[in-house]
Amino acid sequence: MExxxxxxxxxxxxxxxxxPGAGFFYPDSLDEDRSEERVEEAVEDAxxxxxxxxxADGLxxxxxxxxxxxxxxxADSFEEDIAERIEQLENPVESDEEDAEADADALEDEDVGPNSSVALVGSGPYSLEDELDNVAEYAPEGVEVFVCDLCPDKYEYVDEELxxxxxxxxxxxxxxxxxxxxxxxxxVREAGVELVxxxxxxxCSTDVTLRSLDYEFDDRFRELxxxxxxxxxxxxxxPRSDDLADYAYWTGAEEYVTIVGTYGADLPDVATEFVELRxxxxxxxIDRAVSRAELKSVGPWTxxxxYGRCSxxxxxxxxxxxxxxxxxxVKPAGSASIRGTDDFELCHEVAGQVNGGGHPKAAGCKPDIYDDMLDYANHWTTQGSAAKRVILAAFERVAERFEAGAYDDDEGVETER
Known part of the structure; x- marks a missing residue:
């Protein structure tokens, strides 16, 4: 493929x-190999x-x-990198094949640089067990380990790795x-983990970390x-919270951690300028996704x-x-985000029925409906029609339970996660 x-x-x-973005087309096997190498590089002396x-919360x-x-x-070297990216955004130029290859190499090595004695291993809900296993494999004996802002849907997903x-x-x-x-x-607790x-x-998880560590943080970190x-x-x-969220999304994890660790919630001018350009x-x-939206009546809710690649x-x-x-x-990569309001606080219950989970007002899932690339091709050309049907059906099931009083205790019910 070109x-x-x-x-x-x-x-x-x-x-x-x-x-979807280019990363979607990168085979999992190659991605797993590279991920394992990165973890080894980060943790071997940690x-x-x-x-x-x-x-932003995990970081x-x-x-x-x-x-x-x-x-x-x-932070100095990271701020220099941000300034260079701003220059590229303000003065885009046509790239030849050699430049494109160099850009790809730079992106792949985005977080390669000086290592901290507190190593960062980025993860997500679908890769948690792999990263735990990689840390167990490559971290030195006796290392202290923290897991932050991640929740396994089932213990069996992480039991051996943990x-x-x-x-x-x-x-x-x-x-x-x-x-x-x-x-x-x-x-998780029975396995020997101190879980808070x-x-x-x-x-948020940053709040939990702040109150759980035996350390007197200054106002910069409490405000963060x-x-x-x-x-x-x-x-x-x-308004600074949107800046943090966008910055975490658009930059490398090491850069974000270093910049907010240095400046807190008040990003430096160079980072703010970069965010505004993006x-x-x-x-x-966002406008395109909103223009495609449809409103559906499901039980007592609208x-x-x-569909779309968007915030x-x-x-x-x-x-x-x-x-x-x-x-x-519904995202082009096949996953979906579910967001609630004060009138709907069962997002995690809907997501839990569609291979996902999360919070009452914010959750995510990825319906198990993609068997081959033809299914993805249909997904892109129909703007996620199959995924929409599956998720709306989950809303209908939750609506039936809601109207039957299943959630009156405010504790929710068991769902398959």
């Missing part, structure tokens, strides 16, 4: 909105390892841990704020936790459903303004 066929920078905005989600936990262990990296990790590490501590199944939480789970509608919570719980009272395209992609939170907010109690954003 590189330009999956190069997003060559696509029109309309096509870019409907197709004193502490943090396995964290790579959004905020890493910034706190590096501060507590006096292991922060210097056992290996506990044997390798001197301690394993887990800080999170998602909706945990009681049996999963009990099993905050109230998902009151704290507050602003991170503002976005992660979709409070949106502090937002031009972001707003256009559900807004759309799901802003799309959900726009749909809420149009009268949606809940919003579903």
């Amino acid at each position: 590189d330009e066929l999956i190069d997003s920078s060559r696509l029109s905005l309309s096509r870019k909105s409907q197709l 004193e502490v390892v943090v396995v964290a989600d790579t959004d 905020g936990c890493v910034a706190l841990l590096r501060e507590a262990y006096d292991a922060a990296l210097d 056992d290996r990790l506990v044997e390798t590490a001197s301690s394993v501590r887990w800080f999170d704020h998602h909706q945990w199944n009681d049996d999963v939480a009990a099993a 789970v905050g109230e998902s509608d009151e704290e 936790a507050e602003v991170t919570r503002d976005h992660d719980l979709w409070i949106r009272e502090d 937002r031009v395209e972001k707003e256009n992609l 559900v807004g459903v759309t 799901q939170n802003e799309v959900a907010e726009a749909l809420r303004e149009r009268g949606a109690d809940a919003a579903v954003v």
Whole structure:
């Protein structure tokens, strides 16, 4: 396959909105090999390892841990890199094949640089067991390990990997704020892990980390936790929280951790300028997703459903303004984000029926409906019609239980995760 066929920078905005990024077309086997190499490079000499989600909340936990262990990296080189990216955004030039290959190499090595003694291993809900296993394999004996802002849907997904990790590490501590199944939480603790789970509608994982560490953080880090919570719980009272979320999404994990560790929630001017430049395209992609949306009546609720590569939170907010109690954003890569409101706080119950999970007002899933590339081709050309049907059917099942009073105890019910 020719590189330009999956190069997003060559696509029109309309096509870019409907197709996944280049990483989607990178085979999992090659990605797993590279991921294993990166983990080995990061943790082989580490004193502490943090396995964290790579959004602003997960990375905020890493910034706190590096501060507590006096292991922060210097921000100067990262700020120089940001300035170079701003120059490229302001003065785009046509690239030849050699330049394209160089850009690809630079992207692949985005987070390669000086290592901290508190190593960062980026993870996500679908790769958690792999990263735990890699840390157990390559981290030195007696290392301290933290897992932040991640929640396994079933203990069986991580049981063997966690056992290996506990044997390798001197301690394993887990800080999170998602909706945990009681049996999963009990099993994780029985494995020898110190698990602290905050109230998902009151704290973000950065909050949990802040209060759980035996360290006196200064106001910069307490404010970072507050602003991170503002976005992660979709409070949106502090405009800086959108800056943090966007910056974490658009830059490398090491850069984000270093910059917010140095400056807190008040990003330096160079980072703010970079975020503002990237937002031009972001707003256009949001507008396209909103324009495709349909409002569906499901039980007592109005559900807004759309498709596209976009920022799901802003799309959900726009749909809420149009009268949606809940919003579903189906992504070109096959996953979907579900967002709620004060009138719909069962997002995690819907996602739990479609191979996912999350919070009452924010959850994610990936329907198990993609058997081969023809299914994905249909997904792109129909703007996610099959995924939409599966997720709306899950809403209908939750609506039936809701109307039958299954959620009256405010604790939800068991769902297959």
